[in-house]
Every structure is written in C-alpha cells, then in structure tokens.
Amino acid sequence: MLDIALIRKDPDGVRQRLLTRGQGAADGLAKVLEADEERRKLIGEVEKLKAERNTISKEIGVRKGQGQPADELMAGMKEKSDRIAELDRLTAEVEARQETLLLNIPNLPWEDCPKGGGSADNPVVSTWGNPKKFDFKPLDHVTLGEKLGILDFTSAAKVSGSGFAVYRGAGAKLERALIHWMLNFHTGSHGYTEVSPPFLVREASMVGTGQLPKFREDMYATEGGELFLVPTAEVPVTNLHREEILAEGDLPKKYAAYTPCFRREAGSAGKETRGLARMHQFDKVELVWIEHPDRSMQALETLCGHAEAVLQKLGLHYRKIELCTGDIGFGAARCYDLEVWAPGMGQFLEVSSCSNFRDFQARRMGLRFKGADGKNRACHTLNGSGTALARLFIALVETYQTKDGKIEVPEAIRPVFGSPLIG
RNA sequence: GGACGAGUGGCGGAGUGGUUGAACGCGGCGGUCUUGAAAACCGCAGGCGCCGAAAGGCGCUCGUAGGUUCGAAUCCUACCUCGUCCGCCA
Numbered sequence: 001m002l003d004i005a006l007i008r009k010d011p012d013g014v015r016q017r018l019l020t021r022g023q024g025a026a027d028g029l030a031k032v033l034e035a036d037e038e039r040r041k042l043i044g045e046v047e048k049l050k051a052e053r054n055t056i057s058k059e060i061g062v063r064k065g066q067g068q069p070a071d072e073l074m075a076g077m078k079e080k081s082d083r084i085a086e087l088d089r090l091t092a093e094v095e096a097r098q099e100t101l102l103l104n105i106p107n108l109p110w111e112d113c114p115k116g117g118g119s120a121d122n123p124v125v126s127t128w129g130n131p132k133k134f135d136f137k138p139l140d141h142v143t144l145g146e147k148l149g150i151l152d153f154t155s156a157a158k159v160s161g162s163g164f165a166v167y168r169g170a171g172a173k174l175e176r177a178l179i180h181w182m183l184n185f186h187t188g189s190h191g192y193t194e195v196s197p198p199f200l201v202r203e204a205s206m207v208g209t210g211q212l213p214k215f216r217e218d219m220y221a222t223e224g225g226e227l228f229l230v231p232t233a234e235v236p237v238t239n240l241h242r243e244e245i246l247a248e249g250d251l252p253k254k255y256a257a258y259t260p261c262f263r264r265e266a267g268s269a270g271k272e273t274r275g276l277a278r279m280h281q282f283d284k285v286e287l288v289w290i291e292h293p294d295r296s297m298q299a300l301e302t303l304c305g306h307a308e309a310v311l312q313k314l315g316l317h318y319r320k321i322e323l324c325t326g327d328i329g330f331g332a333a334r335c336y337d338l339e340v341w342a343p344g345m346g347q348f349l350e351v352s353s354c355s356n357f358r359d360f361q362a363r364r365m366g367l368r369f370k371g372a373d374g375k376n377r378a379c380h381t382l383n384g385s386g387t388a389l390a391r392l393f394i395a396l397v398e399t400y401q402t403k404d405g406k407i408e409v410p411e412a413i414r415p416v417f418g419s420p421l422i423g
Numbered sequence: 424g425g426a427c428g429a430g431u432g433g434c435g436g437a438g439u440g441g442u443u444g445a446a447c448g449c450g451g452c453g454g455u456c457u458u459g460a461a462a463a464c465c466g467c468a469g470g471c472g473c474c475g476a477a478a479g480g481c482g483c484u485c486g487u488a489g490g491u492u493c494g495a496a497u498c499c500u501a502c503c504u505c506g507u508c509c510g511c512c513a
Contacts, residue, residue, distance in 0.1 A: 043473050047482045054482085057494045061441030070493085077493035245470085376470080 001102050001363040004036055017108045020115055020325035028101045035098035039091060046087035053080055103207065104214055107360040109325045110297075110334040116324025123324070125336065128308065129317035132343050136403045140344035141394045142275040144401055145171060148423050153275070162273075163265065163280035165390070170422040174396075174409075175283060175389060177417040179258050182285040182310055184416075186386055190306045192256035192287060197236035199259055200227040205239040208365030210331035210357075220262045220280075229262035233286035234383045241290060242365035245376055251369060252299060253290040256386065258283065276390040277349060283389035289382040290367065296356050296380035297334070304336045304354040307386045311351070313412040316395050317341040319348060333358045336384075340391065344398035349391040354384030397422075 007014050011033060018026040056073055063070040114123050132138075145151030150171025156164040167175050186192040206212040206228050211219060220229040230236055237257045246253070261284050276282075287306060291299045304320070311318045323335040332355035339348035359378035362368065368376045400408040406423030414420055 040473065043482080047473065050482055053494080058442055060493065064441065074493045081493070 001360060002105055002108065003359070003363065004032070004098070004102065007032060008036060014108065018106065020109055020113070021106060021328070022117065022326050025106055028105050032098055032101045032105070035094050035101065039094040039098060042087055042091045042094060046084055046091060049080060049084050049087070053077065053084065100213070103364070106330045107333050107357065109328055110356070110358075113328065113334060114322055114324040115326075117326040118324075119327045121324040122321045122327055122337070125320045125322050127317075127319040128312060129315070129341075131317050131341050132399050134343065138343045138398060138401055139405070140275065141342070141397050144344065144397055144405065144407070145275075147405055148407070150174070150397075150422065151276070160280075163278070165276055165279060174417060174422065175393060177413050178389060178392065178396075179283060179285060181413045181416045182386060183256055183258055185310065185313070186256040186285070186287060186306060190254075190256075190287075190309075192254045195237060195240070195255050195257045197230075197233060197240070197257055197259065199230050199236075199262075201230055201236050201239070202227060205235055205242070205365075208239050208242055209235045209361050210364065211235065214330065217266045218264050220264060230259055231263050232261050232383075232385075233257040233259040233284065234288060237286065237288040238290070238361060238367075238381050238383065239365055241367050241379075244367060246290070246367075246369040246379065248292065248369050248371060251290060251292045251379065252295070253288075255288045256285060257288070258285050260284075261388075274345070276394050277345070279390055282391075285386050285389075287384050287386040290362075291380045291382060292369070293359065293377065293380050296358060296382060299380075300334060300336070300354060300356040300382055303382055303384045304338070304352075307338055307352040307354055307384050310387050310392075311338065311340055314392075314396060314410050315412075316392075316399055318351075329353075329355060331355075331357050331360050333360065338385075338387070340395040342391075342395045342398045344401070345394065349394060351387045351391045351395070352385040354382070356380065356382045 002014065007029065011029065015026045015029055018029070056077060060070040060073050063073070114121065116122065139147075142151065142153070146153070148170070150168055152166040152168055156166040159166070183194055187194045200222070203212060203226070206219065211228075211231060219231060221227065228235075236259070237255050240255070241253065260281055262281050263279075265278060265280060287303055289296075289299050289303055308318070308320065318338055318340040321337050321339065323329075323332070323337060328335050335353060335355040337350050338352035338354070340351045341347075342349050358380050361381045362378040367379050367381070369379050371377050396410070397407050400410060402408060402423075404423075406421055409417050409420050409422060
C-alpha cells in the first residue's frame, strides 16, 4: 500500500512512476486523492463536534457529582450526538473507499528499475555455468521420469485432475531430499530461522502480502471463503509479525520455510503446461526478510545470492534477470528472477523470484519498527524462492541424466538422498 | 461442534455508567547519589489520525464491529482469540 501522505505531497511524481508499469497502473490515484480530501474535511467537522460534546459531558458529570441539575446542558446534546453519528458513518464510508482504492494500487517501482513494457525488456544481469553438453539427445523430464517410474502424471490426473503430479519411489525421495537439503543449507550457512507455518491463512494475511483483494481468482479458498490455501510461504511467514512494532535491533529477521504452494493458474491454460513446469500444487523453500529501510536494497542482493547458491551447489546452469517496470509484480519495488536451464525441454525455467517490497507489504500489515529517534516506521520486507521445486526437479533430472536413462545425483544432496544414482 | 469463563498499556493487575488513557506492581528510559555499579529516591514514558511551519492543540483507541445513553473500559448484540469441560478425532 502506498503512503497516502506521499500521494498527497507529490501526486504527479507518484503517477509518473506508476505509469512506468504500463497503462492503467495509476488508475484510482485521482479517486484516492478525492476520497482523502473528503475524508479529512469530514474528520475536521466531526472532531470539532466531538470536542464540544466531551467538554459538555464532562461538565454534566461534574454537576451530577455535586448533586446539581444539568438539564440545560443536556438539552440539544441528543441532536449533537446524532449529527456526530451521521458524520462518523460518512467518514467510515469514505475511509473504506479510500482503503480499497489504495489496496488496489501497485507499488512504486524502484527509482532505478530498468524501464520496459514487458518480459521481453527484462535485462539479463548475469549467467552462471554453461548449458550441459550431451553426446546423445537428452530426454525431457516427463519421458525420463515416466520411464524411470519416478513421475506419474496419469495417476495424478485420475486423483486430482490436470496440473498435479505424483512423485514415486526415488522421485518422491529426491523431492524430499531437496527440501531437506535446502532448508539445512539456508539455516546452516545463511543464518535463517526455519519456520513451518500454516498452509491455510485468513483473508487479512492475504491482504497483508498483497494477494488480495486484487488477485482473488488466482487463489484457492475454502468453501466459506474464510481461509485461503497459501500460494507461497511468503504469506504466512511475512505475516508472522503483522501488527507489531519491532525494536530496531531486531532487524533483520530472516526466515526460511518450506510449504507446498497452491495456485489456480487461472488463464494460463496451455502455457508451458507440459510436465511439472506449471502445477496447481508445488513445493517451495522460501526465504523471507524483514529489514531496515536503509539496508533493504543491499539485503535483496544478499537474499538473491542465497537463492543462487542453491543452484550453484547443485551445478545447474542458470541466468539472473532483473524485471523491468512493465513486468515487475504488483507489490514489488525491485525484483530478480533466477531461471535455470532445462536441457531436455530446451528452455530456461523460473525457479526463483527475489523481491524487495520496501514498505508496501509492511504498511498493509501494520509491521513497523521503532527507530532510533523513537518514531515508528514501516519495515521493509523481502522474499525470494530458495528455491521452487518442480522446476528445480525438472532441471536437475534433465541435466544429470545419463545416456542409459539414469540420473546421477549431484554431490551436494547425496548425503541426504542416500545414493549416487537413480535408475 | 456444544457449554461455561476470560480478553485492560511491554508484562502482571485495579477499575461495573460521569473530571479514567486508565490506580498499583514489574520491566523500560532519563536523572540524583556513587570511583563505577547495585540499592534508594525523583522524573519520563502506549498506538493511530486530524489541524499546525513548529511549539502544541484536538479526536479516536481498554480484542473487533455495531447498539443503548446527554455521556460507555463499565450495559446489550454479533464476531474473533484464549482457557476449562463435553463430544469428535490424526
């Protein structure tokens, strides 16, 4: 959520920055200002009346306490109170309107975000490793996985429909080993606290991190609509400290969490749907930071480095791209994507998205810290996949397949996986 | 799921209709004293919003949202959360 004070102070600057996201990104700005002005006018009026009421009520109390009559003071008070109630109602209405508008406006892209209209304009920041060379034609993970009996899409469709997978035997074990190893890696080497959060969250949490109210159709909800399946661990983990005022010295808070992620993927039917690339349910280890505003941009580099370290340890070729203003997510101010090379599919797959939200989410969830000057300020929040499974699984099995259709297990995860070869 | 009870400041805990944003204790911060510390003593301290250049003023806030009343932490309703008991259950 944008700071209304900033919008008030520099509406044109805010509009310009929002418009770098594309047409329509600044919609609602004018209405917010309108509502804000109306709101403040009403508040001024009603608070004056309330001050009067308080003074008179106090005096009535004093007189009654002394056993004196106060009838002439009480005359007209009913009307005053009714008028106050009416103005309060109007104020609440405007406030709610302003809130809704504000919740639907995206974050300001970072000042130095690459400008661009869409994903084609995202610059590649760096590349690590090289595409694996094969002296045979590498299979894609679907063919390979079904041959080895470690992936079963037929059963998954029977059980749950399209967009789901069943991992079997060594496949299930590999999935589990990767989760286990990534969590150990981040908690052991990068200083994260592991959390295992709920997978169902209430609406307020979804609003806090920005999935709601705008992206309701992408979320799975329980029948009454009171709980939502987490689309990412970002939601329960960032909300751990909602409505809190942290001590400055508590920052940063760094959490690593495994959760399954549930996404409806509405409107994406037919897009990269082969195999494991786009699922309604996938596993992910997520990294979340709550950081001091002065350090959040540096923290993003560090956080992204932690996600990259996973791919490096696994020896997977990847590239790092920075999202341009036209492609960056709703709540993010700055964002890197890590795309890993899947030689069987012959394409890069996004396995991590590392974002700095600055104070956008913190404002929504009332997450603050007490600064050195004693003033409370919104924290900055960041998160990044460290990393997302399914696609990591794809890259790994496709990269490490052998000519005879087996899979070599990368050194790094052999201790948790238990053997050097699948098949 | 049902019944009962409870939600007050960082914590504990008073407060059952009127000058209570809230006694008291602990913790926190500043000071006096001390070579330093402790103890003792004195003082300061919630959050949000509106107006204001600032100083400051005002409003709201006692789980949340409504209601009763001239006036609500206090009375009523709903919801949320916690506790206890019952039911069910991995």
